[in-house]
Amino acid sequence: MNKYKGALLNNASKLDAITDSCGEITNLASSIIENDSKTATIHLLKKIYEVMNNQKYKIEIKRMAQLLNSNLIEYYGYTALQNVCKSDTETLEDPRTLEELLDELNALIGLQTVKAKVSELIAYQKVQKLRRENNLYSSKNTLHLAFTGNPGTGKTTVARIVGYIYKQIGLLSKGHFVEVSRTDLIAGYQGQTALKVKSVIEKSKGGVLFIDEAYSITENDHSDSYGRECLTELTKALEDYRDDLVVIVAGYTEPMRKFFESNPGLKSRFNTFIEFPDYAVEEMEKILISMCDNNDYVLDENVLVVIRIFLDECIAKKHENFSNGRLVRNLYDDLVLNHARRVVNIENPTKNDLATIINYDFKAVSYKHSMIQEHTPEDIV
Template sequence: MANALKGSLIEYYGYLKILDICNQDKLKDDIRTLQELLNDLDELIGLGNVKEKVYNLIDYQKVQKMRRDKNLQTTKSTLHLAFTGNPGTGKTTVARIVGRIYKQIGLLSKGHFVEVSRTDLIAGYQGQTALKVKKVIEKAKGGVLFIDEAYSITENDHSDSYGRECLTELTKALEDYRDDLVVIVAGYTEPMKKFFDSNPGLKSRFNTFIEFEDYKATELEEILITMCRNNDYVLSEELRINIRYFLEKQVSNKNENFANGRMVRNIYDDLVMNHARRVVDIDDVSREDLSLITDKDFVLKIE
């Protein structure tokens, strides 16, 4: 029994060491300057409200750090953030950039990004969830812990003791590691309100709440065109008109499950696949054939 426990401990700490090495390798690869990271944020299509809030947040944190360096009084605010809104609105992308920016301005020691869901935090047996959360926190320290659909932790709020155990441990970590850990929770707006109401001390750990609005049809079109351009594809003028009409209709008829950028990604994938099927058998295929996507490749139903 003792030998088995010893072996498990060695495997566990060996696993953590490997994770740390992998994270360090990833961080070494990311050599972007602060200005380059800010440019990456600026280049994101749409998200005007989000960019403004992130810029304000960065300015505030930079000044607080300068005040601390000069031994001036600073407010005891946390770095933790809450992102709300529909899927496909850029929450994960912005979270990654924020982590690297915080590293560049000296708020985080590593700036790496760890994304988890309910299954990564909650164990199947009583008492093990706290250990699982601690392991995730240990992995994320120095960087960003991103919890998407965070409300799923407490979705069975009347019977889920595992969820409550997870939330208790997470709330403690938000305070204990506030100086070198950013936790960003994200999800649909209304369920996230219930999530924060589920634990009295949870909401107080978050100072900044950012709403990610749905994209407009013109922004979705721009996202698609950018994806094509970055991969050496061009949309024909007729296809652009058809897609514009399709996107306008999707936006006007959207519901709470509107997929935003994910929908555009699906359209792009379908276009590229249909284009490949069309040109694969062309004799003496030209460069234009291989890059031009036409209305023949757009098979989505347009009513």
């Protein structure tokens, strides 16, 4: 992590704690760094402004808000300079072998049907390439994929691994990964959308172009000529560059079905459709434990019991905003933050104190991401 990201996250966490913001400021900073979220940026600036102009806060707290504001400006300045200096064609070679990449794929928690489908796909493409090299007939199936399922089920992670694997077996010349959304493809003026799409395609050639929530391109199709223009150009590119470009479109299952119905030639450009299932309670628990292990935290046995109940309730009552792995990530962030709030008040904390998350840390969670309507975490502890 570069120093600008570190400073932004560190001071966001500090301001969060001293203003009792219950993880809101930390989550906004994380969303800015991880998702390049403009919405989170606006909300964080508003939060900073509120703190700086609230008479109840002492001068030290207001200074921390000013420092966070400076951190945000420095982070965006650094990011902008990186984008200016980075060549459009620059791609980093992934050092991992095919075996290592397959091990990484198989090490993903859950997703058994997805991993089996991807393994079959890789085996098929590998053999087709060998057949071509030996002057045997091979089908002209495209490499393009469609991933469907709810948020937080690993679609982006699997897409990245597929790109690197395709590079290793010689199907792609670079194997790099370009992720875009509707705003990256559609312009505000007639005729400019085609140019934006061509630019994105040019940057993606030799690698994977990942379009998340692809249906957003056409969801306003009756009034959005720009969306139709984008889809026309994209459909053409799917065929023209099929030998050295993989386009992976992803999104919720039902909207993706309508997306493919929106253009007669679109579905025929995709040979492989993979459904990503929601995680089970046991899988979400394993993800949380893995995140803790990777960061030297331990979940006390008692807190594991109530977390399991909490996750079970979330899955049973699946709200429309249920987000699988992202729910676990948000839970982890809140647990770690509340652990810090508790431990900072312990005089000479032991190594065990610094590492162990207990029931109290879960009780302290003001859990805005909870899908439970009738019960709060306090009710089930």
